[in-house]
């Protein structure tokens with residue numbers, strides 16, 4: 522095994538990151554591609570070996586207190602309410618966002634999730650699964666890597682992601698609830714499908730799929746096209762998920778407005794640059 526992957530963060534028998542010619546690597550990629558083509562989502566089971574999962578959870582616990590907790594009124598597009606839109610437009614539905622994100626700059630560089638995020642072999646595998654030439658970590662000092670903290674009784678309401686390629690890793694499973702639900706490909710570049718999105722907000726369960734994530738699994742997800750949420754967390758302990766955001770282009774930084782909304786502050790990088798976009802879908 523090569524040096525990058527053999528430090529134990531990744532189970533290199535199941536995921537031989539250093540060797541894309543290995544039939545095991547190729548089989549992983551083929552299955553992931555089939556899943557992603559079919560419904561925009563795939564789960565790589567047990568990427569982080571069982572021996573490291575306590576550490577993963579403890580590191581998440583250590584930074585969870587730094588999450589920016591503020592109930593925000595949002596819609597699925599994370600846009601401001603626009604009273605000019607008709608009443609039945611999905612952007613008119615106001616949701617309470619109660620989850621809180623820990624920004625990347627609060628996560629120490631030696632934490633397992635930081636090492637996973639920047640791991641060249643893992644990035645190569647993720648790119649192959651998503652069928653893109655390469656994935657790049659964001660240049661955004663906050664949003665590239667976050668910990669999503671959902672407290673008992675709270676949820677993370679329906680939304681689309683701004684970012685195209687997301688990888689998530691549960692670091693603390695909730696005692697109950699906290700399921701990831703998603704509507705595969707409910708919109709596409711050039712087709713917002715407002716009626717279908719609104720129907721889900723009004724309770725239509727037909728397009729909804731549910732996923733049970735386990736600590737150590739990596740979920741690869743195209744959240745820009747699939748409406749998704751985390752259902753209310755039950756029990757007395759929070760749900761923690763690390764969100765590893767990637768882009769096909771290097772240098773991506775979030776807008777100042779969105780950054781303030783998510784983290785309550787901005788960095789010089791956010792004020793300096795224009796954010797890069799690949800389509801004209803609503804945020």
Ligand SMILES: O=C(O)CCC(=O)C(=O)O
Pocket residue numbers: 669677682689701744749750751762764
């Ligand atoms: O916590 C999760 O599993 C999903 C989080 C999510 O959808 C997001 O951060 O955009």
Ligand SMILES: [Fe+2]
Pocket residue numbers: 680681682744749
């Ligand atoms: Fe999301």
